[in-house]
Amino acid sequence: MSKTQQLFDKIQSGNALWPDFADFLNLESKDLEIFFSLAQNITKRNFGNILKIYNPTNKFPAISITGSNCALECEHCNKKYLKGMKQILDNNDLELFLRELSRKNGVGALISGGSDLDGSVPLYNFLDTIKKVKRETNLIINTHTGLLKEDTADKLAEANVDIVSFDINMDEEVVKDIYHLDVHLDEFKRAIDLMKRYNLNIVPHICVGLWYGKLNKELESIKFIKENLRDPSLIVVIVLIPPKNSKIKFDTPQPDMIAKVIAMIRFLFPMTEISLGCMRPRGRIKIEVEKKALKAGITRIEIPSRDTMKWWQKENPEIQFKFYSACCAIPEKYEKRAESKPSDIKRYLNIIN
Numbered sequence: 001m002s003k004t005q006q007l008f009d010k011i012q013s014g015n016a017l018w019p020d021f022a023d024f025l026n027l028e029s030k031d032l033e034i035f036f037s038l039a040q041n042i043t044k045r046n047f048g049n050i051l052k053i054y055n056p057t058n059k060f061p062a063i064s065i066t067g068s069n070c071a072l073e074c075e076h077c078n079k080k081y082l083k084g085m086k087q088i089l090d091n092n093d094l095e096l097f098l099r100e101l102s103r104k105n106g107v108g109a110l111i112s113g114g115s116d117l118d119g120s121v122p123l124y125n126f127l128d129t130i131k132k133v134k135r136e137t138n139l140i141i142n143t144h145t146g147l148l149k150e151d152t153a154d155k156l157a158e159a160n161v162d163i164v165s166f167d168i169n170m171d172e173e174v175v176k177d178i179y180h181l182d183v184h185l186d187e188f189k190r191a192i193d194l195m196k197r198y199n200l201n202i203v204p205h206i207c208v209g210l211w212y213g214k215l216n217k218e219l220e221s222i223k224f225i226k227e228n229l230r231d232p233s234l235i236v237v238i239v240l241i242p243p244k245n246s247k248i249k250f251d252t253p254q255p256d257m258i259a260k261v262i263a264m265i266r267f268l269f270p271m272t273e274i275s276l277g278c279m280r281p282r283g284r285i286k287i288e289v290e291k292k293a294l295k296a297g298i299t300r301i302e303i304p305s306r307d308t309m310k311w312w313q314k315e316n317p318e319i320q321f322k323f324y325s326a327c328c329a330i331p332e333k334y335e336k337r338a339e340s341k342p343s344d345i346k347r348y349l350n351i352i353n
């Protein structure tokens, strides 16, 4: 029996160990098809033949509470993503904006921002406002906290925020050289333990390819999730977009490499939804990344291309698409509230009709 077949049998029977998953990540593209079929079967068995599509639009805006400021200036972002967010720097403006959003039938907001030097997003001073808005509206609030402190965890819980989107990275080199963060990896565990203590809904995000566009310690990050969060309801996979203005040279993460990480998550977390999130390479490679992610067993995707959806319908004629005007991390209990109206998804209508 070939080594690939032996590995497949171990994974299929649930007997694979961490070194086996390391071998899986080293497989060549030609050997992946049977693994992708297995991943898709697990997805269909546990979640039905449904693809959830997230299209935040202006119903779920992203807000930066630090404007375009960030003390870390990470290599892969360097404040670029902050500049694309709605910049709101004080509590009055935040309250007015969120109330207006709610009045106009908005679904929710992502509240994010640049980091302080310790890797935390300075959310603390905004949490009384968020608490008030959460109490008086139906908005779903997703937050980026970074490596938060206890007072922030406590207040996030008190404010009743719905989601903490939290990037897990167990690669010392990435933390130091790409995030520019001078902390020990234990800080991630400390932050997760805190959030667990305050019962926050942690949605772990894994960014594939942060190590110069190649795989490096993704396996360790996934192991960290298994050991510290067991079986979260959702894991979001995002992908490095090679920055244009960095002195560091990054490759573009390749579709098979991304799909291997997704399939590995599917094997290790069969009851966990997997989303292909918003940060991922666009341009020519976009469709290939989306197709491979579907083959590898995702259940959610943020703004897929129409061509990918048409292709998936051909591959999988029974597939059902569901549309939500929200971030891809919203909990299942809010799906009804976040369902898209036909006017929100005009670009997709001729595919589903």
Ligand code: SF4
Binding pocket: 054, 110, 142, 165, 205, 236, 238, 276, 277, 278, 279, 302, 326, 327, 328, 329, 330
């Ligand atoms: S990856 Fe998903 S949850 Fe995270 S910010 Fe993007 S759309 Fe929102």
